[in-house]
Amino acid sequence: MSQGEYKPRGKLITFEGIDGAGKSSHLADVAAFLGNHGRTVLVTREPGGTPLGEKLRELLLHQAMHFETEALLMFAARREHLERVIEPALERGDWVVCDRFSDATYAYQSGGRGLDRLKFVQLEQWVHPHLQPDLTLLFDLPSVIAGRRIAVQARDLDRFEQERADFHERVRHAYLERAAAAPQRMQVIDAAQAPEVIRKLIQETIARHCL
């Protein structure tokens, strides 16, 4: 692009779903797909995405804490992420693909932990009053199947993955409730399908909504 040429603001695409729904394996594919369509892509994640955010992630995933502290730290990490990474990238015209965003706080901290919905709305209004993702891909899977997928992974589980099936079922329902309230932005993907089918579906969805 020559100097001074106008480059429109980039778009924010987020990935959501309960633990074990398989969203993370599709992030690199989406980045490559967008790259093939001429977009400069930044892949990032929450909690995390900045040096401070990654430190908060370590605490959030492994340190026991009050559920409101958990919600506040999720939004603290997000504030930093927006300021240092997401907003500058969108301003430059880059596309941001983010593994989880505020829908995760709605689903996990409100749906799963029971944080007052009003407090969630207040935090969201505080941290990003004017920004919502342009597109959110919600990987939906019954929690029993997702739980089985996690159980076969030979690694230490974090605080969320260790939660019982009823927690994950509440998270799932909160995600679906949020998707029903924002059906344009949030596209529900049946994550029980074969990876190849999901990949094609995601590309069609992005092409339809964003390109």
Ligand code: TYD
């Ligand atoms: P996850 O994407 O599952 O990381 P990984 O694939 O490496 O396990 O995210 C980490 C966890 O953080 C996940 O269990 C959901 C949780 N989480 C919240 O509870 N609230 C939030 O706002 C965010 C962003 C994540």
